[in-house]
Amino acid sequence: MESNRNGITKPSKVAIVGGGLVGSLCACFLAKRGLNVELYEYRNDIRKTELVKGRSINLALSNRGRAALRAVGLESHMVREYGIPMAGRMIHKLNGNLQELLYDPRTNKNLYSVGRKYLNEVLLTAAEKYDNVKLFFNHKLINANLQDGKLVFRQMETDQTIELNFDLIIGADGAFSAIRKHMMKMPLFDFSQTYIEHGYMELCIPPDSEGKFQMESNYLHIWPRGEFMMIALPNQDHSWTVTMFMPFAKFAMLDTTEKLMDFFQKNFPDAIPLIGEDRIIKDFFNATALPLVSIKCKPYHVGNRAIIIGDAAHAMVPFYGQGMNAGMEDCLLLDQLLEEYNMNISKVLPEFTRRRHEDAHAICDLAMYNYIEMRDLVNRFTYIIRKKFDDFLFWAFPMYWVPLYNSVSFSTMRYSLCIKNRQWQDKVLKQTSIIVVLFALFFGFLYSILF
Numbered sequence: 001m002e003s004n005r006n007g008i009t010k011p012s013k014v015a016i017v018g019g020g021l022v023g024s025l026c027a028c029f030l031a032k033r034g035l036n037v038e039l040y041e042y043r044n045d046i047r048k049t050e051l052v053k054g055r056s057i058n059l060a061l062s063n064r065g066r067a068a069l070r071a072v073g074l075e076s077h078m079v080r081e082y083g084i085p086m087a088g089r090m091i092h093k094l095n096g097n098l099q100e101l102l103y104d105p106r107t108n109k110n111l112y113s114v115g116r117k118y119l120n121e122v123l124l125t126a127a128e129k130y131d132n133v134k135l136f137f138n139h140k141l142i143n144a145n146l147q148d149g150k151l152v153f154r155q156m157e158t159d160q161t162i163e164l165n166f167d168l169i170i171g172a173d174g175a176f177s178a179i180r181k182h183m184m185k186m187p188l189f190d191f192s193q194t195y196i197e198h199g200y201m202e203l204c205i206p207p208d209s210e211g212k213f214q215m216e217s218n219y220l221h222i223w224p225r226g227e228f229m230m231i232a233l234p235n236q237d238h239s240w241t242v243t244m245f246m247p248f249a250k251f252a253m254l255d256t257t258e259k260l261m262d263f264f265q266k267n268f269p270d271a272i273p274l275i276g277e278d279r280i281i282k283d284f285f286n287a288t289a290l291p292l293v294s295i296k297c298k299p300y301h302v303g304n305r306a307i308i309i310g311d312a313a314h315a316m317v318p319f320y321g322q323g324m325n326a327g328m329e330d331c332l333l334l335d336q337l338l339e340e341y342n343m344n345i346s347k348v349l350p351e352f353t354r355r356r357h358e359d360a361h362a363i364c365d366l367a368m369y370n371y372i373e374m375r376d377l378v379n380r381f382t383y384i385i386r387k388k389f390d391d392f393l394f395w396a397f398p399m400y401w402v403p404l405y406n407s408v409s410f411s412t413m414r415y416s417l418c419i420k421n422r423q424w425q426d427k428v429l430k431q432t433s434i435i436v437v438l439f440a441l442f443f444g445f446l447y448s449i450l451f
């Protein structure tokens with residue numbers, strides 16, 4: 001650790017554990033600031049491997065992720081050249097009818113469907129371009145002493161154990177973070193994890209015989225069915241990644257071809273010709289439903305030595321499409337704090353916890369809420385009316401009435417403020433409707449007396 005005249009501690013050697021979307025982006029940010037970064041990733045270099053089975057293939061990139069990518073010069077490529085815009089939800093009704101619900105009819109803002117593997121590759125390549133970044137693949141973190149800055153890795157190919165010391169350790173090693181496990185041994189570390197009773201499974205709608213999309217490509221398609229749902233995001237090769245979200249018990253009940261096809265026939269009849277019967281059967285029985293976990297913890301740092309970001313700090317269920325976006329926003333916040341505190345890591349790390357934990361907990365809660373909205377509420381009349389109302393007020397008063405979804409996905413409003421903003425809107429609408437009802441009763445009464 002370098003100390004200048006003012007006693008400011010600037011880390012000279014930084015380790016990032018985890019080379020996923022957040023770790024590799026963080027390496028770019030720190031390298032830009034001139035820090036020496038070593039990134040350690042458990043897996044092989046994904047640029048040299050086939051698609052990793054079981055990891056969601058495409059992701060919705062929104063405003064927060066875009067802002068972070070912009071800061072390292074990658075937004076334009078990911079959004080304008082590569083990403084597929086999704087202007088809204090396309091609801092598939094049980095009777096086969098489609099209903100379009102635009103995210104932002106006022107300014108036509110889009111989410112962008114991006115391939116996880118491709119984005120990770122772009123980020124790793126961007127990080128590697130900096131002379132002060134070194135990437136180490138096949139290195140699994142197996143032990144750590146965070147207070148002393150010590151990390152122990154196993155080189156997976158040689159089975160060699162490597163012990164190293166760093167000034168700053170950044171844990172970007174995902175929902176089951178090894179760094180966080182070491183933090184949990186420390187006093188005053190709060191931690192909670194919740195598995196939802198629903199799992200997910202990925203299927204695929206291939207391109208048509210001419211290699212084109214089989215559905216309208218600029219939407220996130222949803223088949224909301226109350227207790228469960230299916231969604232589809234477009235891929236660059238004109239296929240669709242279809243994800244079924246369902247209680248594990250329901251997945252388990254579909255244990256024969258007949259039961260599975262009967263289930264599709266009843267619930268997703270219009271998806272059968274799109275995916276193809278043989279493919280539904282093959283993909284469903286070859287896959288396993290995977291669990292979804294939500295993790296909250298605090299603090300995110302240990303002294304002036306270690307910090308966790310991304311899913312390691314706040315894994316969430318995927319229904320707001322914010323996990324990656326929030327992790328990328330972590331990188332942006334960390335970078336802003338390094339600027340604000342002149343790289344003084346003793347100030348930056350506690351400030352990161354202070355500024356971030358409320359927002360991270362808020363987006364974990366919002367993600368849980370959005371599952372109910374996506375699989376059930378979108379089908380309801382009251383939801384449609386409220387959305388139209390919100391869209392109108394947003395159009396009329398764009399500075400004052402930003403609907404919840406827009407504030408989360410198309411702004412950088414703090415997540416905790418997005419919730420408070422929505423609570424305020426609910427209160428205003430409730431009070432307005434009470435006043436309207438009272439006026440109606442009053443004039444009705446007057447009318448009955450006078451006429």
Ligand SMILES: Cc1cc2nc3c(=O)[nH]c(=O)nc-3n(C[C@H](O)[C@H](O)[C@H](O)COP(=O)(O)OP(=O)(O)OC[C@H]3O[C@@H](n4cnc5c(N)ncnc54)[C@H](O)[C@@H]3O)c2cc1C
Binds near residue numbers: 043141326
């Ligand atoms: C079905 C599904 C759909 C999703 N859709 C979206 C979406 O549309 N939009 C969105 O924003 N988010 C989405 N997410 C969330 C998103 O995938 C995560 O938030 C994001 O991947 C988190 O990135 P990360 O880098 O923090 O963690 P990860 O992507 O999990 O990366 C962690 C890395 O650390 C490595 N690692 C782990 N342990 C060790 C160790 N001991 N030593 C060394 N390396 C280690 C791993 O190999 C991995 O490469 C979705 C998630 C799921 C499950």
